[in-house]
Amino acid sequence: MIAAIGFDGDDTLWHNETIFSMTQERFHDLMVRYVPEAGVDEHLVARERANLHLFGYGVKGFMLSMIETAIEVTRERIAAGDIQRIIDFGKMMLDHPVELLDGVDEVIDGLRARYPLFLITKGDLFDQESKIARSGLAEKFERIEIVSEKDEATYAQILQRAGVAPGDFMMVGNSMRSDILPVLGIGGRAVHIPYHITWEHEIAPPPAEPNAGLTVLESIRDLPAHISA
Amino acid sequence: MIAAIGFDGDDTLWHNETIFSMTQERFHDLMVRYVPEAGVDEHLVARERANLHLFGYGVKGFMLSMIETAIEVTRERIAAGDIQRIIDFGKMMLDHPVELLDGVDEVIDGLRARYPLFLITKGDLFDQESKIARSGLAEKFERIEIVSEKDEATYAQILQRAGVAPGDFMMVGNSMRSDILPVLGIGGRAVHIPYHITWEHEIAPPPAEPNAGLTVLESIRDLPAHISA
Numbered sequence: 001m002i003a004a005i006g007f008d009g010d011d012t013l014w015h016n017e018t019i020f021s022m023t024q025e026r027f028h029d030l031m032v033r034y035v036p037e038a039g040v041d042e043h044l045v046a047r048e049r050a051n052l053h054l055f056g057y058g059v060k061g062f063m064l065s066m067i068e069t070a071i072e073v074t075r076e077r078i079a080a081g082d083i084q085r086i087i088d089f090g091k092m093m094l095d096h097p098v099e100l101l102d103g104v105d106e107v108i109d110g111l112r113a114r115y116p117l118f119l120i121t122k123g124d125l126f127d128q129e130s131k132i133a134r135s136g137l138a139e140k141f142e143r144i145e146i147v148s149e150k151d152e153a154t155y156a157q158i159l160q161r162a163g164v165a166p167g168d169f170m171m172v173g174n175s176m177r178s179d180i181l182p183v184l185g186i187g188g189r190a191v192h193i194p195y196h197i198t199w200e201h202e203i204a205p206p207p208a209e210p211n212a213g214l215t216v217l218e219s220i221r222d223l224p225a226h227i228s229a
Numbered sequence: 230m231i232a233a234i235g236f237d238g239d240d241t242l243w244h245n246e247t248i249f250s251m252t253q254e255r256f257h258d259l260m261v262r263y264v265p266e267a268g269v270d271e272h273l274v275a276r277e278r279a280n281l282h283l284f285g286y287g288v289k290g291f292m293l294s295m296i297e298t299a300i301e302v303t304r305e306r307i308a309a310g311d312i313q314r315i316i317d318f319g320k321m322m323l324d325h326p327v328e329l330l331d332g333v334d335e336v337i338d339g340l341r342a343r344y345p346l347f348l349i350t351k352g353d354l355f356d357q358e359s360k361i362a363r364s365g366l367a368e369k370f371e372r373i374e375i376v377s378e379k380d381e382a383t384y385a386q387i388l389q390r391a392g393v394a395p396g397d398f399m400m401v402g403n404s405m406r407s408d409i410l411p412v413l414g415i416g417g418r419a420v421h422i423p424y425h426i427t428w429e430h431e432i433a434p435p436p437a438e439p440n441a442g443l444t445v446l447e448s449i450r451d452l453p454a455h456i457s458a
Contacts, residue, residue, distance in 0.1 A: 054320055054323045054324065055289060055323075055355070056353075056354070056355025056356070057355070058289075058355075060284060060287075060289040060290060060293060061289060063293060064289060064292060064293065064316060064319075067296065067312065067316065068313065068316060071309045071310070071312060071313050074309065076308065076309040076310045076313070077309065078309045079305065080299075080300045080303065080305040080306065080308075080309070080312070081300070081305045083296065083300060083309070083312060084297065084300050084305070087293060087296065087297060090293075091283055094283045094284075095283065124285075124353070124354065124355075125285070125353065125354035125375065125376075126284070126285025126286070126287075126353075126377045127285070146354065147354075148354050148355045148358050
């Protein structure tokens with residue numbers, strides 16, 4: 001029995017990591033003009049990781065980490081105009097149109113007629129609310145939860161408030177670390193739909209033991225058939 | 230009858246604007262070395278306001294607005310090392326100890342024995358969660374709501390989910406614009422406790438007509454007596 005289905009937002013319902021990747025490429029090209037051999041990408045990943053405890057997830061923290069990386073790898077030679085360019089990259093990300101993944105509209109419309117749907121998304125509150133509003137999907141979800149971290153405690157609390165037993169809950173998402181493992185951990189079911197890019201921080205190995213609660217699908221289009229099966 | 234009491238966080242339960250002010254002074258002193266006559270403070274306020282639709286509220290957006298202001302007022306002459314200094318100012322803000330206002334601990338402890346207490350705070354999700362955790366107050370509130378904007382719709386939705394009629398709700402806060410007017414607007418009661426500094430964006434005139442639901446107190450210490458009266 002399924003009492004509710006939860007969906008991740010970024011890279012499950014709408015494209016996100018492609019926009020980060022595009023920005024990171026632009027940042028890389030800008031930095032390479034200063035320091036051809038500096039390992040800019042690795043430096044940025046390390047900087048983001050070091051800042052995570054202060055900034056959390058989201059575009060604004062990413063912008064600040066790009067600026068710090070630029071200052072560090074150029075040894076303070078970066079021009080102020082190029083720092084403004086980095087800020088403008090970030091502003092473009094925040095303003096970027098929300099593009100739904102293929103099939104999302106139809107699948108959500110079909111499933112919401114039969115199940116309560118929850119949107120459970122992680123990151124910057126303001127940016128996520130803006131994306132949800134622009135996605136056109138907001139009113140299709142019975143509950144929308146924007147959280148700062150997706151761990152077992154987070155899911156347990158959401159389900160408790162919703163009055164849904166973990167065993168009757170199914171979570172659908174692209175991140176093994178945030179959408180799949182914690183839900184399996186509290187006894188729920190999970191459907192992993194990998195996106196073609198995964199942010200390094202979200203990569204995690206699948207469960208070591210085979211888990212009957214876990215399904216991997218190629219596309220959200222395959223979800224209704226899986227649920228009916 | 231009071232069915233629940235809501236409290237704002239920043240500058241109602243703990244000091245916040247003092248930390249922003251301190252940072253803004255440091256920023257001012259840094260900028261004055263480049264441009265003695267540039268009206269840095271006004272420029273920063275205007276920049277923050279222009280960025281609000283993209284950044285929302287919070288320290289990370291403030292950091293980015295300081296950096297943009299620095300680039301603009303120096304006409305791109307600011308040194309990268311000084312931009313790092315601005316980022317470090319912001320990191321200090323994010324890491325700053327949470328200092329409760331005088332009387333908060335006792336008043337909250339007294340009231341929670343008699344009423345369900347809600348913490349309703351605005352801003353960056355990650356930063357607010359971190360402050361709530363560090364405040365030591367988290368477990369004293371029946372509900373904690375971190376929202377991106379405090380308007381009538383926000384309060385109406387929170388109260389509906391909590392099953393509290395607006396007429397039975399009392400909100401306590403320092404911001405006329407965010408804590409008082411919207412709550413009065415939906416028929417609730419509000420207690421305004423001004424803080425000694427108010428961010429320009431939060432300033433709003435009090436209601437034009439006398440409002441029986443509005444009380445102004447000097448300190449949170451006066452709240453229990455007001456409620457019992």
